[in-house]
């Protein structure tokens with residue numbers, strides 16, 4: 449995938465990086481990027497929220513990191529957490545190829561360990577937008593952890609990938625029934641397939 453980016457994408461051009469990855473995943477080898485169909489929904493949410501602070505849980509190869517960072521205002525900050533060092537190494541190179549390293553802070557480690565350290569380590573008060581795309585059974589515990597750590601403010605937006613496939617039933621149950629969130633489901637498809645999947649957008653009400 450990285451070779452495909454370096455061969456087919458233009459340095460400093462995030463759209464060409466996104467296009468090169470999508471082309472590779474359609475033609476050569478499926479990979480668990482959010483993909484172009486759900487990616488367009490992600491883009492519209494990022495544009496609408498116009499966040500100054502973003503947390504991405506699960507960088508993988510940096511595809512959604514590049515999509516988000518390319519839409520951020522110049523002073524905005526995107527922190528992305530990746531557990532797998534091999535994925536993180538690739539993501540750093542993909543993000544650099546897109547010319548977005550100044551907007552992105554890639555942190556290696558487990559979300560459960562890092563979320564409680566966000567304020568002290570990165571000087572973050574609260575996140576305007578959180579993109580959940582990591583282990584599906586971590587969505588709920590990490591959302592509760594972010595609440596407890598005071599990382600969400602009235603109006604913070606959570607956008608969760610894969611709520612249908614692979615699925616995050618406990619997260620959906622919680623977020624759709626909690627009086628502290630207003631949720632909306634965006635029906636779509638699993639990246640590069642015809643399988644149903646979707647994004648759940650939730651506003652924290654404080």
Ligand SMILES: Nc1ncnc2c1ncn2CCOCCNC(=O)c1cc(-c2ccc(F)cc2)cc(O)c1O
Nearest residue numbers: 480506507529530531557558559581582583610613614
């Ligand atoms: N900082 C952190 N803390 C904790 N854990 C962390 C972490 N950073 C990473 N991880 C670990 C997991 O990261 C990858 C999670 N993503 C997926 O598993 C995923 C799977 C599919 C999929 C696969 C096979 C099918 F057949 C159908 C669908 C599709 C997707 O869109 C997915 O996003």
Ligand SMILES: [Mg+2]
Nearest residue numbers: 482581609610
């Ligand atoms: Mg995903």
